[in-house]
Amino acid sequence: MFRVTYRPSTSHWLFPPIILGILALLLAVMIVQRAIECRRTGRPFINREKMRVFEPGCDKLKLFGSVALFVLYIYAMEAVGFLTASIAAVFLYSVLFFGVERLKEIPAAIASGRPWSNGAFRSVCVSLLLSVLFSTSVWYLFARVFKITLP
């Protein structure tokens, strides 16, 4: 009981099962705690009505868009290089976070002949400018000045 078998050839499998055992034990304790609390308060163990992954008002487009854009960014870096991919990614992230729905205002703003008076048009232009500026600065600082390897 108070002894474990130590063999150098299999010692890499000595500790992980112990940790897994502790995790299983802690999980069981959490389940029992929850069961006791539910019994005491009369609440169901699994309350399907209150089970929700996302809070009301959650912006799923921005959330999932962020993850999807990140995956695309990784592939783009390998395909077209760091600088080009980063300019595109920073610009797309800026537009996504600003609000894609506001892009609808832009055609009308251009058609009116005074696009600069429209906030969405201005924001997209500034985003484009900043994405070029920031990405180039980061690339120059890390790759050229500090000689750090970039994709």
Added chain:
Amino acid sequence: MIDFGFIHMLMAFVGVVVGIVFGALPGMTATMAIAVFLPLTYAYDLHVSLFLLLGLYVGGISGGLIPAILVNIPGTPSSICTGFDGYPMAKRGEATRALRIGITASLFGGLFSLLLLFLFTPPLARVALSFSSVEKFLIILFALSIIAALSKGNMVTGVFAGFLGVFFSLIGQFADNNRMRMVPDFLSVDLRNGFQLLPVLIGLFALVQILQEAEGGMRDDAVGADLSREVKGFRFSDFKGQVVNLFRSAFIGTFVGILPGVGGSAASLLSYSQAKNFSRRPEQYGTGCVDGLIASEAANNGLTGGALIPLLSLGIPGDSTTAVLVGAFMLQGVQVGPLFITNNLDLWHVILSALLLCNFLMFFVMFYPIKYIASVIKLPKYRIFPVIMLLCVVGAYSSRNGNMFDVWTMLFFGVLGYVFVKIKLPVVPFLIGFILGKDLEKYFVDSIKGVGGSLSVFFTRPMGWVIWGLIVASIAWSVYDSRRTARRAAAGNGGAQA
């Protein structure tokens, strides 16, 4: 004698300013600042890098008071109580006064904790030098048990998160026999040395925050107090009668910093509640009382030195930010632990000097131009976070001098951390478990292999008994505290219902 020149001063200044900006923007923290800027340190030696990193640390913790006072949103978790009294002061036209009181209290807290760091780290490290692998194993176990003791209301969950972090750290090759475990064949090259610390850190602390902000719609709530209206200005006489409050709060902050995985919010809350308990005018707390503001700010900057004490003496990070500093040391090939000061006396002096300089820089950078610095809270999130994302990718990619797998690792841990937040599994214990996991295994195996696998080795050494006593005490305290909290909550609910 340590090298000090223009570049050191410049790095400290840049670190403090950037740290303040990160601290001042709600959703961005000192931990994120250090994680994102870690790649910059590859270009310099550790001496210069430490001025930058400690500047980011001090600035990041201090900057949190700006939005807490001006818009009642703490910029960092450690400023959670600053707004309780700072914001009411700002609303009645004392914004600049409140900010300057907070900055001065922050300076005091930082310097006090630096003094304790200087006094207590070397003797603690000397004690730790006599530790065998048994005591080292038990000390890490003690660190994990403290996480339990201070995970208020969710003790078991905190320990579970800590051991889950340990489990993730075991993935990869075991150094004793060079055999792989828990790695699918197609990842055997990328995961030979397990998950790298830096991508894990950036994923857990930067990417999670970006995903949470994205979920919330990247809304900017920074509409707050008017700095141009000044009804009452700052005077150093505002600190008259605050000496005890200053010392008590700075001490609480430093003490909380020493405890692994507790975090700045606990320092701020504990210090604020103690100041209120000892106050002769507790009814004024929350209405714009200077005492509460001083308590919160002296405590959160007290963290900075406190969290470095266990890191530099035992190799155990006191908070998430010092956990990132472990990454900086590892990247430069320096081992933190009991031998750190003996083997790296110059680095020890650099840390003390850099902290001293950064605290004073923080004061001068924030105190006089505070009206201008405060405007950083108006920076829109949709402009800041894309750039942070870019820096995250650079940081993760360059952690092993160019490896795209580390960028995928960052994304994986970002999503995992986001899931943790959703299921209310604390991230900091997970990270501390991840950092300490490999050492925990190493010391466990080292302890038993010389005694034929007998586990009684953990109960035979007198120093081990002392550490077992501390482990049992921390668990007993956590059970007692958990029950007391539950009873209070039940009484509160009963009162509310009545």
